[in-house]
Amino acid sequence: MIDTPVLERVLGAALRHGGEFAEVFAEDRSSSSAVLDDGRVEELTSGRDRGAGIRVVSGETTGFAHTADLSEAGLLRAAEAASAVARTGGGGTTSVAVDLVAAGDRGRSGEAGPRVSKADSLELLHRADDAARSAGGAISQVQAAYGGSRRQVLIANSEGLLVGDEQRRTRFAVSCVAVGDSGMQTGFETAARTVGFELFDEVSVEELARLASGRALAKLSARPAPSGEVPVVLAGGSGGILFHEACGHGLEADHIVKDSSVYVGQVGKQVASPLVTLVDDGTVGTEWGTFGVDDEGRPAQRNVLIEDGILTDYLWDYLRARQEGRQSSGNGRRQTYQHLPMVRMTNTFLLPGEDDADEIVAQTPHGVYVAKLGGGQVNTTTGDFVFGTTEAYLIEDGRITEPLRDANLIGNGPEILKRVDAVATDFAMTPGTCGKDGQSVPVGCGQATLRITGVTIGGTAE
Amino acid sequence: MSAITGTAPSGTAGDTQELTAVAERVAGWARSGEDVEVYVARGDETEVRAYDGEVESLTSATSAGIGVRVVVDHRLGFAWAGSLDEAVLAETLDEARDNAAFATRDEHVGLAVPDGVAAVPVDLWDDGLATVPTSAKVEAVLALEARARAADPRIRQVSSADYGDGSVEVALVSTTGIRSAYRKTSGFLSVGVIAGEGEASQTGGGFSVGRGFEGLDPERATSEAVERAVRLLGATKGPSGRRTVVFDRRAATTLLSVVSSALSGEAVAKGRSFFAGRIGEEVGGGGVTLVDDPTDPRAYGAAAYDAEGLACRRNELITGGILRGFLYDTIAGSRAGVASTGSAVRGGFSGTPGVGCRALTLAPGPEGYDQAGVIRAVRDGLFVQSMTGVHSGVNPISGDFSVGAEGLLIRDGELAEPVREITVASTLQRMLHSLVAVGADLEWLPGIAAGQTLAVGDMQVSGV
8 A cells, every 4th residue: 555665754754753653554445335225226335435544642642644645745744744743852854664564364354255246235135125025014114235345454653563454344234124003113133244245155144134024023012121120131142232331341441541430440350240251352253343453553362351250451552551561452443544543342252151041041030031132332430331122022930921122221330240140151243333432343242141130121111 | 635734725715616616527527318416525624632631632634535426217326435536536436327227226216406495595614713723722622621620629530621623615516407515614622521429430521512613612511511420429220110301401402313313204205214104193292393494503503505405494394293294305305206305414425315304493382491490390300411322222213212311300390319320211202292391491512403401201210
């Protein structure tokens, strides 16, 4: 994307006025998407975006500028703007040398996928539409969406790093509306991986359509969710967003160094049930949150955050790690070259336990069984978080019975983590999009079936 | 396009003319038998964040891009690029054209054509912004951070203090006769604080928004953040039960925004709205009158033109509880057999137009209540200061509503003890029928709907 001598001159220019660290993050991203809605392919979209973000760190201050002009002149102008924060230095020449580091087999996200024809993606959309509509006459609307992207990144910094990665991602989603006497209900299912079009070697769009339509249909006869505190069994692969919200965000070092997390000062302490071992791992297979190097050029790695209930570490990016005199944990990510990196999760999951999933339900006299979760949100300072259900049932006498309408559950992270009293073996991951401070990045969440002894559910039933 | 601090030559009328010229040139490349719409945008932005008495980050940038829609034989294709380089313009048009060939032929698909409705001019441009030096912006945010830190002894931490501004210029040209251009500036100060007492911590945020740098009010942002954090100290999980819930202005903005997606003619046509098929019916209490009026210059979302280049206009959606109509863009309107209501919106050059509100308000109740008046009138209930999980717990198709909340109990017409970790649930349908008070304390907050204190009866509160 940019020649090495140019990178060296731009980094040198960025530090000309002072500052201890400079970085060029260049990105070339192309994306395509197609949406079938109301039985028609309404729109195919292609997008192309390339540019570079240049960062200069001087003391505690970061200067940042981005440009879509990847010529040397364009990059030098951005370097000049970013260096505005460091006008203390003498204006001399700073020389920087960078060396290309091979991403090695960690760059697996860079394997080229087969060329995708637009016709191929349309065929998938039609197949999903057919499968969803054949699930029952009550299915009144179907939307199927395909999205593929290729993102090449190149990161060079004044510490001599020069590294590249290529990330291909493919996503397919089906959402359905069902109509009945009780009104309308919705169902949604998505598959997303860090691969090219070969996603569809592993994923059946008919199966996604069946799950989405089944969810909408089941809820037509759903009763209002209960309100108040109940035992909750989360199905394996139901979302894993519980841990993402209950503690994942609170373990991000930017919240820690600003003393805006309930987990400040908790390393080495029991913060969860001994059944909880939580891992954030950007290297897992082709999961949605997987990459070769993070957006600061650090290889993805596996980080154990909680081990047998004991908090072992936080998640770090370059800036926060530097303040603490340690290494980044490979969690510096950004949405695009137009954004500053920050501490983000990758694939965050609870390691499976030893219980039997069916047995966990059988040993729950009454409660709520959540088969699929939607999104969630957390206030890291107080630890209060919510997560929503999109497919849930009552548990009565140890059996899964009636379907429930959608509701949010609310809890406090440190309290809920201690209430996990059973974890099964049926582990599965799900993809999601994590939003923080206006930036969205792909993440994975995972967990096996587990039980929480009490969570407040916000239904309308008294 | 390069990123240069404070020196971008924005603010001159010449800029939209230059963008219009780019859009006209690309539209001029249309082949016979195809309609082409070209959206070209350019923006500058500055963001300064302070932490602990220092500048944490300073971002400055200029960006530009193009979005092209091509319609051939009632088939629509779209492509965008984050660049206005000459080669990119042609590539983008080619790609949109190629995409169109794969879409399903649909007689309702077409570009907007001028409809004779004159645009109401709204002045969204602050000439002064371009002359404000970066150093003044840095000083403003450092002063904001210091002010928040000193505002109350219970403030433990100022977790964020930000200044941001931006200017955007847009030109839209189509082969179907659309020519529109607009430009706007914006500025904000925002601050997030953590209040503490003993073991307990609570957070609060406040902001001040405007069309530029002048007039931003750090005192207002600070006092709002501090009040919201401090009054939650000592909050416990509140009691469960059926209650009247008073939504603070900021929460009410969110609430109205969710309702608005069910008023989209596109959602209705596709059976994705609980309002579908209910025109002329009673969908709310007699006090519910809901209007979208982007021509109101005070509205945060005020605009002269919609995202297809038609004039924005006032649309009355619900009158005295009776559903009057929906909002449409050109395609959704055609599907419903009506004209566009000038309600196309899009998220910049990388998005295609869709239907959306810009400036939604509820007519205030005859009592003319301010927030304290609504609280007095309710007497006993729950005041919701902020909601969480709106994207996961509110469904504008089924109408199911379940959100996390924090706020204060209302007792004897006054705010009483703080509560947290509770949920508030109902359905949007029922909430419209149970709207018991609409405050006259209208405030245009960032977003597509006004902030007004609202009271909704008979909601299920879930706590202990």
